[in-house]
Amino acid sequence: MEVVHSQNVKTISLTDDASDRLRAEKLEEESFSDVVRRSTEGVSLEQYYGAPSDETADELETIIDCLSQAVAASPLVLTLATEPPSMEYTTLGNTGTTVSKLCFGTWRFGKESDGTVETNREEAHDLLDACWEHGINFIDTANVYGDPNGKSERWIGEWLEDRGHHREDVVLASKVYFPYDGRGEPGPNDSGLGRKHIRAQIEGTLERLGTDYLDLYYIHRWDDDTPIRETMRTLTELVREGKVHYLGASSMAAWKLTKALWTSDVEGLERFDVTQPMFNAANTDDVGDYLDVCADQDIAVCPYSPLAGGFLTGKYERAEDGAVVAPDGARGSLTDLFEDRYTSETAWEVLEAVESVADEVDATPAQVSLRWLMDQDRFTCVPIVGARTPDQLEENVGAVSLELSDDQFERIDAARGADESGYR
Structure with a gap:
């Protein structure tokens, strides 16, 4: 048996x-x-x-x-599985929806880099199968993921149909803002957060996913050219029509998020219940004020790049001259942005603290880093993992059963230079 x-x-x-x-x-x-x-x-x-x-x-x-x-x-x-998987679930902020404590990100699906597809259709479906097996019910995508755009959404929809999974067993999130090239060269109204673009993109997203509603619809960025009142009114219409359940916001300045929330409250419109900033233990730049707003307004945080582009896995080393020594093919060897974004002096101190805790709890640095995010107590925090293989995903899922003591959590905080208000 x-x-x-x-x-x-x-x-x-x-x-x-x-x-x-x-x-x-x-x-x-x-x-x-x-x-x-x-x-x-x-x-x-x-x-x-x-x-x-x-x-x-x-x-x-x-x-x-x-x-x-x-x-x-x-x-x-x-x-025969007589016990449910060891996944933990949580209510997504102030919504009534329950999600796995890890979200799976699909930005690599169909993405071409130097003529090579990072994750092809078969690999994408294998990863989604692994998510299902591990109890991950929260899937994140966007209309612009894949080359051409829309491929990630389409592959997810095909997976749901091919496997016969019930739509109600999966929480789907997608996004709108960036120029969409899925039907050719983007036109003047094929980007932004105006009514015309949002209306066109939600229909395309639903068609590709093979569903009549989204659980969560993010604005992928802030649109300086469109009044936020128009954006929030249009998104509210989608909620009231049943095409979207909840609204989310990705990266933006804290004051812009506050302005959007104020507009919703004053105008009687739906408000953002979930955010998706870049937030991880190694990166402390320009995120504190944003997270303060989330904590104050009971907004869930689903951070992207929770492992700092792989830096917090411990696979990168520091040379005597301060340069990053990376494994072949790892992101640190592919772009200068990696060093600028992730490998500050503080980041190396955080990695040292993470590795020390990992040794103590018999876990990997990646698992400790993910657990540190899940243990934030100022707001619901559901990291978005972008594993390349089922084995990597299994390692990520191991963070769910991990426990960090207050001392271990605080040592990572201290390495970040967090004050008493911190990010926990």
């Missing part, structure tokens, strides 16, 4: 002959939610359970007994 844990799913696979005999044993077909795959190897049946109750446990025992009797003389592959 092989046991595989996936997102609240129990899967039984058996040969056609065994399947026929199983029916003869009168195991009611209604007890399964869906027949999801048929192939020459057999039939897979999926049963979705919540947290196992006594009744559920009894039902599982009955199914196993029935299978044992029905197919005792035949080859049988039984894949």
Whole structure:
């Protein structure tokens, strides 16, 4: 018997002959939610359970007994997860939506770098499968991810359809602002946060994802050329039409976020419930005021680049002359922006503290860095991880079961130079 844990799913696979005999044993077909795959190897049946109750446990025992009797003389592959995965879930800020404590980012899906696709369609679906198996239900994308734009959204939609996953089991977030080239060279109204562009882009996003609503719709940047009143009115219309559940804002100055919230309050419009700044233990620039607003207004924070572009994984080293020594192909060897953004003197001190804590708790620096973000207590913090492989994703998920003591958390804070108000 092989046991595989996936997102609240129990899967039984058996040969056609065994399947026929199983029916003869009168195991009611209604007890399964869906027949999801048929192939020459057999039939897979999926049963979705919540947290196992006594009744559920009894039902599982009955199914196993029935299978044992029905197919005792035949080859049988039984894949059964009797416990939910070790993912933790949290309410997303001031919304009523529950999400996994890690969000999966898909900005690499279909992205071309120097003529090479960073994550192709098959790899993308493998990563989404891994998310499902680990209990990650929160997927982040944008209309401009992929080359051409829209490819990331389309691949996610195709994955949902191909795997037969129920739309209600996934929380989908996308974004609007940047020029969109998915239908050719962008025109004068193919960017920004005006009504015309937002209206056009939400329809395209929904079509590519194969859904009639988004759980979360971010403005990808602030638009200095469009009055925020027009932007918030248009986004509010989408919420009231049922095309979007909640609104989010990505990177911007703290005063702009405050202005948007004030406009919503004064005009009686929907407000931003989630933000997506660049926030990690190593980077302390220009984020404090923004996070103060989030904490004061009970806004969830879903930071991108939670591992500082890989810096906080510990794979980079510091040469005697201060230069960054990077593994072949790692981001530090590909762009000068990496050193400017992530490798300040403070960042190296933070990395040293993170590695010290990692040794103490028998974890990786990446896991400690992600847990440090999840443990922020001033606001809900759900890091967006962009793993390249299922193995990397599995390492990231290991942060969920990690525990940091107050002393360990505060040592990382101290290395950042945080004062008493800090970011925790």
